[in-house]
Amino acid sequence: MAGIFEFAKGSFRLITRGGPAYAAWVGALLVGVVIGLFGYAQQFRAGLIATNMRDQVTWAFYIGNFTFLVGVAAAAVLLVIPAYVYQWKPIKEVVILGELLAISAIVMCLLFVLVDMGRPDRLLHIVPLLGSPNWPNSLLAWDALVLNIYLVINVLVVVHILYAGYRGRPYNHRFVIPLVLASIPMAVGIHTVTAFLYNGMAARPYWNASILAPRFLASAFCSGPAVLLILFQVLRRTTGLEIKNEAIWKVAELMAYAMFFNLFLLGAELFKEFYSATEHLTYTRYYWFGIGEHRALVPYAWGSLVASLVAFLLFLIPKTRQHWITLNLGCVLIWAGVYVEKGIGLVLPGMTPDTLGEIYDYTPSLVEWTVALGVFCVGFLVFTALVRVAVPIMSGTFRHPGASAQPAVP
Amino acid sequence: MNHDPLPEVEVALAGRTPAGRRRFLRSALASVAVAGLSACKMEEFLGRNYRELSRDELGSILARLEQKHSAGYGKAVRVGNEAAQPGVDFGYGLDLSRCIGCRRCVYACVKENNQSRTEPQIHWIKVLELNKEHGVDLGHADAYYEADEVPRPGHFYMPVQCQQCAHPACVKACPVGATWKEPDGIVVVDYDWCIGCRCCMSACPYGARRFNWAEPNLPKEEMNPDTHYLGNRPRPKGVVEKCTFCIQRVRKGRYPACVEICPVGARKFGNLLDPQSEIRQVMETKRVFVFKEELRTEPQFYYFYAT
Numbered sequence: 255m256a257g258i259f260e261f262a263k264g265s266f267r268l269i270t271r272g273g274p275a276y277a278a279w280v281g282a283l284l285v286g287v288v289i290g291l292f293g294y295a296q297q298f299r300a301g302l303i304a305t306n307m308r309d310q311v312t313w314a315f316y317i318g319n320f321t322f323l324v325g326v327a328a329a330a331v332l333l334v335i336p337a338y339v340y341q342w343k344p345i346k347e348v349v350i351l352g353e354l355l356a357i358s359a360i361v362m363c364l365l366f367v368l369v370d371m372g373r374p375d376r377l378l379h380i381v382p383l384l385g386s387p388n389w390p391n392s393l394l395a396w397d398a399l400v401l402n403i404y405l406v407i408n409v410l411v412v413v414h415i416l417y418a419g420y421r422g423r424p425y426n427h428r429f430v431i432p433l434v435l436a437s438i439p440m441a442v443g444i445h446t447v448t449a450f451l452y453n454g455m456a457a458r459p460y461w462n463a464s465i466l467a468p469r470f471l472a473s474a475f476c477s478g479p480a481v482l483l484i485l486f487q488v489l490r491r492t493t494g495l496e497i498k499n500e501a502i503w504k505v506a507e508l509m510a511y512a513m514f515f516n517l518f519l520l521g522a523e524l525f526k527e528f529y530s531a532t533e534h535l536t537y538t539r540y541y542w543f544g545i546g547e548h549r550a551l552v553p554y555a556w557g558s559l560v561a562s563l564v565a566f567l568l569f570l571i572p573k574t575r576q577h578w579i580t581l582n583l584g585c586v587l588i589w590a591g592v593y594v595e596k597g598i599g600l601v602l603p604g605m606t607p608d609t610l611g612e613i614y615d616y617t618p619s620l621v622e623w624t625v626a627l628g629v630f631c632v633g634f635l636v637f638t639a640l641v642r643v644a645v646p647i648m649s650g651t652f653r654h655p656g657a658s659a660q661p662a663v664p
Numbered sequence: 665m666n667h668d669p670l671p672e673v674e675v676a677l678a679g680r681t682p683a684g685r686r687r688f689l690r691s692a693l694a695s696v697a698v699a700g701l702s703a704c705k706m707e708e709f710l711g712r713n714y715r716e717l718s719r720d721e722l723g724s725i726l727a728r729l730e731q732k733h734s735a736g737y738g739k740a741v742r743v744g745n746e747a748a749q750p751g752v753d754f755g756y757g758l759d760l761s762r763c764i765g766c767r768r769c770v771y772a773c774v775k776e777n778n779q780s781r782t783e784p785q786i787h788w789i790k791v792l793e794l795n796k797e798h799g800v801d802l803g804h805a806d807a808y809y810e811a812d813e814v815p816r817p818g819h820f821y822m823p824v825q826c827q828q829c830a831h832p833a834c835v836k837a838c839p840v841g842a843t844w845k846e847p848d849g850i851v852v853v854d855y856d857w858c859i860g861c862r863c864c865m866s867a868c869p870y871g872a873r874r875f876n877w878a879e880p881n882l883p884k885e886e887m888n889p890d891t892h893y894l895g896n897r898p899r900p901k902g903v904v905e906k907c908t909f910c911i912q913r914v915r916k917g918r919y920p921a922c923v924e925i926c927p928v929g930a931r932k933f934g935n936l937l938d939p940q941s942e943i944r945q946v947m948e949t950k951r952v953f954v955f956k957e958e959l960r961t962e963p964q965f966y967y968f969y970a971t
Contacts, residue, residue: 301901302860303784303877312862312875372860372875372902379713379840379859386713386841386857394839394863456959457833457869536803609871610792610824611802 257654261420264652265643272642275492280638283631290628293621294369302372304621310614311605313370315622318597319629320366321448322477325470325596327359327404328445329478333505334438348497350415350648351489352482353408354640356441359478360405362633367398369625393451400447404440407433412640419647422657445470452604460537460604463526469519470596475512476565477592479505480585487578489641494649503576506584510569513588517566520559540613541603550615551602554594561591713841714854714893726893733891733898737882741889743897746915748848754909754964755849756920757932757946758823761969765791765814765821769922769931773825776910776921777896778888780880788874788907789825789922796820800955825922826851826872826907827955827963834864834873843904848915849936849964850908852894858903865904869956870963873906909933936964 272280297304307314333352368374379385380398387395411433418425449467456462483505486497527538539545544552568574568584575581607613618626646652717725726743733741770789773779779786793809794800796818805822815821832851835843842857843864865873879901891897892912899905910920914933923931934941943966946952952966 301876301878308877309865309871309874312865367861370861372862372904373858373900376840376857376859379842379857386716388838388841391836392839392863393837394861398839451863455833455837455867457867533803605866607802609802609869610790610807611805612807612871 257421258417260654261417264420268642268646268652269639276642280635283635283638286627286631287635288628289624290626290631293624293628297369297621297625298374302370304619306616306619306622308614308616310608310612311602311616313601313605314616315598315601315618315626316366316370318599318601319626320363320370321470321600322593322596323359323363323366323633324401324445324448325474325592326478326481327356327363327401328441328471328474330356330408330437330441333479333482334434334441348482348486348501350412350644351485351641352478353412354637354644355478355482355485356408357405357412357640358633358637360401360408361636362629363401364405365629365632366626369629393447393454397444397447397451400440400444404437404444407437407440411437412644416644416647420652420657421654442471445474452600457609458537458604459534460541461600463523465519465523469516469523472512472516472519473592473596476509476516476562476588477596479509480588480592483585484582485641487582489645493645494651495645496649499576502581506569506575506581509588510566510575513562513566513569517562536607537603540606541599545607545613548606548613548615550617551598551606554599558591558594558599561587562595565591713857715841715844722893729893729897733889736898737884737887737889739884739887739889741887742891744890744892744912745894746892746912748846748850749915750847751935751937753847753849753936754828754914755934755936755943755947756828756909756965757943757950757952758965758967759930759932759950759970760820760822760967761971762928762930763791763821763823764928765793765809765811765819766927767791767811768925768927769823772921772925773907775886776888776913777908778880778882778891778898779874779905780876780878780882780899781886782881784875784877784880786874786876786880786905788872788905789823790871791821791823793819794822822967823922824870824872824955825965826909827870827961827965828907828909830962830964831960833867833869833959833961837863837867839863846894850894850911850914851906852908852911853904853906854894855897855899855903855905860902860904862904869959869961873904875904876901 305314305316330349330352333349368377371377380387380395382399387399389395411430414430415425446467449470452458452461453464453466454462483502486502489495490497524538527535536545540548541551542555544550565584565587568580568587574584602616606616643652712721712725714722722745726745729743730741733743770787770791773788774781774786777788779788790807792802792805792807793814793816795804798804800822809816809819828845828849828851830845830849832843832845835845835851839861840857840859842859843851843853845851860875862875865875876899880899882898887898888896890912892908892915895908895911910918910922914920919933920931923933932942932946934943936943938944946968947966950968950970952968954963954966
């Protein structure tokens with residue numbers, strides 16, 4: 255028990271103290287959180303009328319961000335599979351960072367759902383036993399369940415491994431391995447269920463395509479690791495953490511394959527829509543070309559496609575994949591491309607035109623921008639705090655006084 | 665059947681049914697006095713799902729609502745809870761060849777059902793102006809035409825409201841069971857259980873559901889005091905609402921307000937199970953169709969061309 259207390263105290267010290275760069279980073283995030291809180295206070299008082307969502311477009315920026323972040327959370331699996339199943343050394347060292355990212359991403363997901371709710375005070379109505387979740391029919395009821403289970407699994411694994419590392423003990427394989435094995439289908443599960451949330455709606459032909467869930471997975475396998483690749487480089491430079499070059503390049507290579515698959519599925523979908531050219535083409539056309547003067551999404555659509563294509567080429571060619579400038583450029587492009595594709599590029603064309611043919615050109619309101627900023631800052635704060643504690647444990651500098659000195663890498 | 669009072673013997677067995685388990689868990693939670701909340705506060709905080717209330721509990725909730733709204737609107741407000749009549753399944757008919765697009769139904773509905781007047785302006789009925797050349801093609805629909813100039817040559821009018829589907833996509837999508845289909849065919853919303861996630865609005869193929877984006881704006885003097893718990897009682901901010909065929913009227917044998925107001929008699933209403941009803945006459949003598957038939961939602965709202 256004393257060990258846990260010491261651990262908590264030590265972690266608190268690590269999180270609250272740091273150099274000027276760290277203080278500036280955390281300070282900036284806190285400012286973002288405060289801005290977000292102001293925005294949310296305004297929304298809470300006025301109602302969701304403070305957003306630009308209306309009856310025609312009932313889900314928008316918040317739910318788009320939620321969807322994108324489910325993908326980021328699911329992507330931890332990309333690193334977990336080779337590390338745990340194939341006992342592959344170079345990536346195994348950094349899997350824990352992927353899991354930390356998953357935890358932060360899920361926190362952001364849950365917050366984005368919360369800020370989108372008309373009645374956040376009734377959140378407990380969806381909780382089993384306390385409320386009345388509509389199983390098995392409602393996909394949102396399932397989504398809430400699987401996201402929370404995924405969060406709990408990742409928290410358990412991370413806390414156990416880190417605490418064992420802190421005590422200088424090997425982690426308990428009988429505890430960790432089954433949970434990690436469970437987290438692999440869960441990661442696929444959270445993104446599939448989220449895809450089904452859209453996919454199941456016959457009223458929205460743009461979403462009602464069976465290719466949706468595979469596309470979700472393919473794009474997630476690009477966007478999640480893109481964050482990690484940049485993070486690995488930052489941590490290598492700022493901490494004693496050793497991350498091998500070949501680990502980074504391997505992840506980049508896997509991302510190239512995932513992006514190829516993602517683009518292929520997009521092509522398959524576009525072919526079907528344009529060749530058959532039924533009434534359902536309307537939504538795809540709105541996204542890519544606009545309808546009449548309604549062209550709000552067109553630049554995003556093409557920008558996202560170009561970003562994804564360029565990133566695919568950069569990651570496919572070994573020379574550019576292994577060059578730091580082009581590698582990081584690729585990461586940013588992938589992030590941008592998938593952010594549009596799985597965010598507004600998914601949600602808005604699904605609802606425009608609406609089910610009675612009306613076109614409402616939605617753009618996020620100032621309140622939506624500030625609330626989204628706040629949620630992202632909370633997520634990055636959570637991630638920063640987790641990394642701040644995890645890295646010294648992994649490199650062996652944050653240790654229980656009584657623990658043996660050798661580093662305990664997961 | 666959902667509102668039967670819980671018999672004494674069954675109280676001991678609470679925990680056997682999902683509702684019982686919830687009740688048990690709630691009182692357990694309440695009794696450990698989470699964060700100093702009393703049991704009553706906890707219940708209030710969690711809210712109550714209409715379908716799990718006993719008759720006594722519902723009675724006290726209705727009384728509390730009546731008291732609250734009577735005080736708030738300065739008139740004697742009645743919050744009714746008339747149940748579905750056995751042997752009744754409501755159906756609606758709309759004669760597209762008669763409708764002139766005057767929107768009187770829209771405003772009669774707003775008045776009867778206590779919708780928010782402005783900010784947000786909520787209409788349960790939306791009348792589409794369609795092009796005769798294109799027929800029922802939503803790509804050419806206009807909901808914002810000038811009602812003073814109707815009917816415009818070359819156009820016809822199609823009012824759309826909740827289709828009270830036999831297989832409602834909205835009910836399936838709701839994550840908390842706050843909306844359901846009543847035995848008489850009416851799809852209702854429990855405004856005290858809805859979490860405002862708007863899944864139902866994404867799922868509805870008819871754009872029939874409306875959201876209270878802000879605190880509804882219902883002037884005292886315009887408030888209709890004859891209300892129903894599942895229908896036109898005043899709604900809070902942040903929940904979904906929709907047409908209920910005027911549940912507060914039709915369960916007492918009256919016509920929906922839109923049927924009553926229609927100046928050209930385009931709207932028909934009745935019991936689908938009664939062979940003598942007006943709606944059955946329409947179905948047997950006219951060529952009827954349902955909107956977006958390919959989605960298999962099976963609306964209980966039938967469009968037809970009488971002439």
